[in-house]
Amino acid sequence: MDFFRDWGLTLLIFAPLIGAAVMMAFPKTDESIHKVLALGTTLVTAVIGVVLLIDFDYDRADEMQWAVERNWIDIIRAEYAVGIDGMSLPLLILTLLVVPLVIIYSWNHFPHPHNPKAFLMLILVLHTGMIGSFVARDLVLFFVFFEVVLLPMFFMIAVWGGEDRKYASLKFFLYTLFGSALMLVSFLALFFLAGAETFSIVGLSDAVAEGGVSRNAQIWIFGGMLLGFGIKVPMFPFHTWLPDAHTQAPTQGSVILAAVLLKLGTYGFVRIAIPILPEAAVVWSPVIGALACIGIIYGALGCLAQTDMKRLIAFSSVAHMGYVMLGIATLTDWGINAAIFGMVAHGLITGMLFFVAGSVKERYHTLEISRLGGLLVSAPRMGWILGFISMASLGLPGLAGFWGEFPAILAAYNPANGVPVGLFRFYMVVAALGTVLAAGYLLWLLQRTAMGEPSEEFANNPEITDPNREEWIAWTPLLVLILVFGLVPGLIFNITDPAVEANISDCLSTDVGDDKASFDVGTCERDGIDAALADLGVAIGDGE
Amino acid sequence: MMLNQFLLLAAVLFCLGVYGVLTRRNGVLVLMSVELILNAVNINLVAFGAFQDNVVGDVFAVFVIAVAAAEVGVGLAMVLLMYRNRKSIDFTEVDMLKG
Amino acid sequence: MSVLAQVANELTSSEVDIAQNIAFGIIAAAMIFSAFKTVTTANVVHAALYLVIVLAGVAAIFILLGSDFVGATQVLVYIGAIVVLFLFGIMLTKAQLGDDETVETERRSMGALVGVLLLVVMGYALVDTFENAELEFSDPEPIAFSEIDVKVSDVPTPVVDALPDVFGDRGGDDIVTITGADFATLVPEVQRRVPGAEVFGNNKQIADSIFSQYIVPFEAVSVLLLAALIGAIVVARKE
């Protein structure tokens, strides 16, 4: 175990790169070697993930474990600092799970123009970037991995994508690059202004807490990060790259994009932006909350207008990430726990939805909703799976999606000190309204694709079959996890909660309010409720 | 001697090299300009090595020379190939990267 | 013993400095002129020949900076091999001998603009950053010394001053013996003025570095060279 404690994360980060390098040595005609190599590499990372899960000390989930710190680029004080705590563990494990499944799914499903070697190598490079982003504890390191992710994804869309792939990939690339440029500027500004001579997150956080950065500067820096991370999330109104990228990307790309890449943005908020700049977070939170709520409603309306299944799912991501952002905007334990849960749940569910959409496309050669129909007749199991994940996606309790939504709504009722309460209660109602719209578009999708009789065009088409072996292998873990996390949400909440408390509540309570915002019972609490209700302009008689 | 005089010399060489790369049509001349750039880099390396009083700069300068040799070899091979295929080594006609 | 070190033996440091600066000025002027001609001349062969001057100048600069080994390598590899390759390239592509106005593109102004901009930015940055940085050459470490008999008249004054025991009471003898023990008592600056002391440049250190600390890059470069060799053959051969 000691070996893993020292080397585990480093191994995890670089194993995919090594795998890619080995693959380079084989000619591209040996497809099976490449598949085995790529799968083997990701399985190795998955095994390390299992070891991590076993070795992880859940009682100390608030501390960095398997932590490593080495000098890296002395001249700019960047360190190679990695580690895992309760906040990043679920996301890391999600990554380690999804990528092997994507490769298994790809086994016989390589999109045009085929070329498994290049495709799998890109996935492996992507894997390194994603793992690195979740374990980095140094801003420069984080930034490097954050950017590493960009290029493979760009090529995946640009080479293996749909008809309009060039436009979509360029838009994706430029948009996110624009975001990361702002992010980098924010990081640099933070580095120079804080004067802490370090890029480590904790170090910067301390430096800011000690008053190293003026309040105005903090707000501006947070604004930069908001744009940078917000584009990645994507947050309304920076989401327009997403539907195009998703629609044009190959299935595997869509799955990884939805399951992991979008989380980099939200993860950035909870790991970097808020802990370092809590004061600015409080200032910005009404804005984030408003954008989140607009995103929820707007994404749902966008879904209702879609005629393409994949595009609909892409828009639903905007709505779902809205809940995550709303949770983050509350700056409370509940909200941020909900956000992390929401990230994992969205990863599993939307990843699954894209898988199914990809398989539907492969069978029907179209995703035009009006032409589909009767999936439950033609391929009953596939139809049931679609029904199951639609339910999960609309936030049905008992499935994973609910635990991302409800606690976020709950937290919005009572946000952190300093955040306008009345406004957030309004957000809460809007978000609750969003659940209805979510049910609307997902069930409508389900009705039009799965229910009814198949159209003449596709009736008795032998191509339309139930999931094959690879699909079952790739999907089963996701489906099982959606159910398990739905029934036992403690599996994630119990891990994230101590870390969230350590990272966010603590810095908020020291910087912003006198005491922890979320759960204090007592007179002030109740006065707060009454006052806020009164704020809403409704006076209620005593009934006497 | 001042460090800067070497660095400025290198900068001038570098910029001349860049100018050459950007303006020359003939493939061989472009490669020559690249050599100018590489040499500018080498001067910098060696000057900094002397400035820091160690041999790292020298070592890397040697590596750069080796790499430059490889680069010229491959580059000229490509120019030859291009010449054979198109009967011209005019870089402005090379626009296969066009999107 | 390098030429420069020998010159240096004779001169005081400020004298050396002036000499070096003069040398530098001449070399630099030649280099810049030649480089300019390389990138502007219309004659391809001339360009190659101007390039030779630049490369030689670079080698001279290396020597001026005390890196004899790199300088030697520069001459061997660049002037000896690469330029020849270029000439072959020129001939094989049947370039027009003599002036050829088509070698220049129409984007000269753009290139000039970029180049000048780059120069301004870099120049400003350099001047700003290294305004007062001076080069001080540490003395190369002497690596070996065996007992030697020298003529007193040949020995520079600092050595005589530093070894009063040897030179002080010699009884009019014209030849004295400097032992290894005597030599070891001297500070390095004086040591290298002792006639016959085997004072080298930094070649030994370079060798040490390459084969210990930088062994991996070294191996990588060797593989790269091999790859380039094979690659060049593959690319250039006729189908």
Added chain:
Amino acid sequence: MSGLMSFLAVEAVPDVSFTTDANWFLENVWIIPLLPVLSFFAIIFFGKRLPQGGAEIGIAAVGVAFVLAVLTNIAWLDHRDNFDYHDGQTRTHSEKHSDGDDHASAVIDVDGVPETVVLSFAEEGEDAGEESHPSVAVVNEMSWLTNGGIDFKAGTMLDGPAALMLFVVTLISLLVHIYSTDYVSGDRRYTHFFAFLSLFTGSMLAYVVSHNILQMIVTWELVGLCSFALIGHWWEEKPNSDAALKAFLTNRVGDIGLLVGMVILFFSAGGTFDVIEINEKAVSGEISQTALTWAAISLTAAVMSKSGQFVLHTWLPDAMAGPTPVSALIHAATLVVAGVFMIARLYPVFWYGFVIPGSSINGLALIGSITVVFGGLLAFVQNDIKKVLAYSTVSQLGYMVLALGVGAWTAAIFHLFTHAFFKAGLFLGSGSVAHSVHSFDMKNDMGGMRKFMPTTFKTFIICSIALAGVFPFAGFWSKDEILVGTGGFGVGAEKANGEYTLMLVMGLVGAMLTGAYMTRCIYLTFFGEFRGHGHPHESGPRITIPLIILSVFAFGAGFLNFPPGFLTGDAKKPSFWQERFGHFVEPLAAYFPPISHSVPSWWLAIIASVIGLIGPAIAYFYYFVLVDRKANETGEKLTELPNGPTSSIGFLKAGHTLLVNKYYLDHLYQNVIVGFTKGPLSKAAYWFNQNVLDGVVDEAGRSAERSGRFIYRFIDQGFIEGVVNGSGRASSTGGQGLRKIQTGKVQQYAALLFAGATVLAGIFMIVN
């Protein structure tokens, strides 16, 4: 204000509200919901391979659950009467209330000595020994999730209402399972049907034993999901999937209220989901009046959608698209009573939130009373036998909500209990008829069925009489108790919780309507000439036996709760065989508000019975006399008079049209709200997305590219004497969109690269 005075007589309640130390059955009640849930998975995965297609698993699981539920109930009876409390743990409400005087229920110091006000209810109404044996919930919990550093539990909470619901749900579900083996035999998705039937049962069982509101939300939604799956069981036909969608979405609308209400409760109770804790804090006044009111209003919205209360009831009749056994299960024991059960569960919230005691009108009671009448009226214009029953359910649910709204908690739960049996009987009976004639259309495909299906006919009649509330059938007792509980016109002596005269009137009107539409339904189905095709015959034993069992309950269930003073004894003091139901079901703990029980009134019972018979009498006259005579005269198979009042009298005609169109509510929802959201609104949003947001992005890209090209040209033309030659022009005119920058010229790329690097470096220098 005499009513208020009597209301103030609060009873002694123990300090402990729950215990974890009780009979094994009471502690391990989680097994009961678990069995059907496990059966769901077993059927899904293995059902198709079994000889009975999975039905046997479902029946076995629900059967065992039923046996356990019975044992649990027996254990509960024992617990209720014999649980031994530790000494010195009784505390009075007055003590608790002394610091929370923002409630209407605050103690008024009548004689200056508070203790005198603290008259024990037991002293007045129950055996003296009862005082120390109030109903105490049995709680069994385990850690579920941690959030904000607090460990939240999941678990079961068993008290009177929960135990009762376990019994009702398992019994009805078992009967429905057995019935379904015949009814849906040969169905294309037989196995799935049983799987979801099991899950449905399991979710509802889990719902009733939920220990916290979070669990309630989860199971509440699961119940909704199962109803979605079952209503849309035959999803090949679009109307069925439409109905399923409508049911789910309408419930989702109500769920906004559920979520908001629960969130308000969570925070106002100081960060707890625990039902008992929330209730206790509501009772003790720790939760402010404002918060309670908002929570109650929000939760009422949820109840309105789930329990089909007026304006959000429209999904319920459409839900008849599902198979009949499902309708029976939904309407009798599961989905729709979930809302009623929630009010009962969180009663203190509503009690104080709506200020029920001592008032004469409140939101809950008003919604209930409107639903009673409006739902009943709609039943008159339905031709589909199941829709008649569906609107009947709407109307009966209105009674329950009304009862809860006026403070007659026990009456509401009792009505829920009796209604479960006769409504299940009616639905299954209608299914039996439809199974035989292959249609639900009373007017075109039924008539004279009594000759073909005697058993179904008899059980249907019994259940109808019970529904109409005729003495001594089950419906009579529960309906009467509700009417008394309203305290309208001062009935119920001074023990009513308020004076809800309007509710009483509406309740009476509802009783009249109930009898009338059931008479119409029976005539159209069972009397007259057979108007359908084929040869109908009586259903098999797997259908008739459940019907017989249910009709027995429909007849006898009311005897469980004889009003005090019935036949013998004092009306204020129930004897050992009176009001048993209330005794065992009603919690008497700190988490329950101090409700009082109206004193039964003979006069009201008689008047209600008479009114309740007027309706059927008119209907009888119309159908059995007028229509029958006309039919005999003309020799046609008539179902209505050709020139009946609804087609000849103007305002009746208008009313008829209004009813046929279901008050135009569906138009409002479907065409206006849904249509607008799905059509113009979403299209507008998408247009905004594509043209404005995306337009901005694209425009930014394009203008960047344009300005780049402009500068490029400017430099080109400004610095070179000469003209931009061909390649230059090609680079400036090639391609579309952002691709145009890519000219493919290596050197141009290099120039851009260097220029970019230079600019960046320059910026960096200036910044630095």
